[in-house]
Amino acid sequence: MPERPILLGVIGRPHGVRGFVHVTSYTADPADIASYGPLADGRGRLFRLRWQAEGVARVAEIVDGKPVWVSNREDAAKLTNTRLLVERERLPAPAEDEYYLTDLVGLAAFGPDGEEIGQVGAVHDYGAGASLEIGPLIVPFTRESVPEVDIKAGRLVVRPPAEMVVQPAVKTLARAPEAEARS
């Protein structure tokens, strides 16, 4: 069992009669799951994957350091719902100012005055920049709002941005300035 296991995917149902299986990959690029080397199942077994088609892979169990490839449907069916884990240390070092979500979640958040605010519960990214959810507070993951991130110490410093509330006015539908200029 890896010390800090990261779930990368799950083996699904068998595919065909030659021992292939469907694999659900949770990695950023689904194909990357096969590139992290042997994957543990949390029960002491190690597996290796080789992609055959999109979402379909050939699986080998590593016995005494050698891969034993699954070659029939019955053996492949026994692997259904096997979780594929990897140790955190096996993930490559991220670039500057990039952080693994798994590292950020759980960090203790402190205010600029050193007062503890809470823990990072989730990291959101819906295409408009990442943001951290710290209790009821959601702060954009920027240098201004999160000036300090110390993964080793398990802490980050948060400077919550000021809030400007824009209440909807009575009926203020407006056209964009360029449309206004045209008319």
Add this chain to the structure above:
Amino acid sequence: MTRSVWKGPFVDGYLLNKAEASRASGRNEIIKIWSRRSTILPQFVGLTFGVYNGHKFLPVQVNENMVGHKFGEFSPTRTFTGHSADKKAKRG
């Protein structure tokens, strides 16, 4: 059916004033808005909006690529729970 071009993009008028005020202040602040229907205009680039999704205000950092889209597109109303696996977040 798409919106007629002659009308120009739709935006709630008060957003323009607030965006201008926020930019003038130069502070690190979030403009909390309920107007998910408003189009993102070039004047909003570089600002951060908190767009209400019915539950909370999700920060939306506007960049050039988002111009022409609606604010609501970046603040989903349904909770997505996925596995973090090897996914990364970049500090902006």
